[in-house]
Amino acid sequence: MRYESRGLRFRKALVPVLIIAGAASLLALIAGVAVAQLAAPAIAGAAREGEAGTQVAGQQGGGSESVDARGAGAGPTGSGDVDGLLPDGTTPFDDAQPGVTGLAPELLSALREAARAAEAEGITMTVTSGWRSPAYQQQLRVDAIAEYGSEAEAARWVASPEKSVHVSGEAVDVGPWDAAQWVADNGAQFGLCQVYDNEPWHFELRPNAATTGCPELYWDPSYDPRLQ
Ligand SMILES: [Zn+2]
Secondary structure, X not given: OHHHHOHHHHHHOOHHHHHHHHHHOHHHHHXXXXXXXXXXXXXXXXXXXXXXXXXXXXXXXHHHHHHHOOOOOOOOOOOOOOOOOOOOOXXXXXXXXXXXXXXXXXXXXXXXXXXXXXXXXXXXXXXEEOOOOHHHHHHHHXXXXXXXOOHHHHOOOOOOOOOOOOOOOOEEEEEOHHHHXXXXXXXXXXXXEEOEOOOXXXXXXOOOHHHHOOOOOEOOHHHOHHHO
């Protein structure tokens, strides 16, 4: 779960901004939040450059190929973070977030259908991560290697930008826990399947799941032949 909330690292940079704004007045605080949200992509970009600029830049060429491979016109839209970082509380219906709109259309519509059904049972679904730019995925990879100490161990949690199903828009991470549990229990009828045993929040579209059920789980992403 830890790498899934790495966006927080970027957002922490906003805290001083909010404190200053809050000291001025409540109105200024509200305005500060709006300004901070607009500024978030720039800050996130700056953070990436500072931390791993060379690696990210080096990967972008190869990574952009996989984005192009999704087909012209299928790219993400919206005024939110251009790399796909999502604010807390983002829902599958948030058309302003590239992290949501960049999902494969069939996956997104299945997700929305499931979200409505969950809501009818009193469970509100959020999207903690969806589509990611190659640069964002590479940053997650670099962070994971630093955190887990080796490329092999990091591969158990974070795929490379070239192989990631988040970069191709074919995977979504659902929160909070009760909603992820709901999708694990009820998602198959919508074609939504958990894929990895160690990632109970990560779902992909398996269109036949309603009739055949979901496939066997991989223990973790390093066992997934697509990521080899
Ligand atoms: Zn995922």
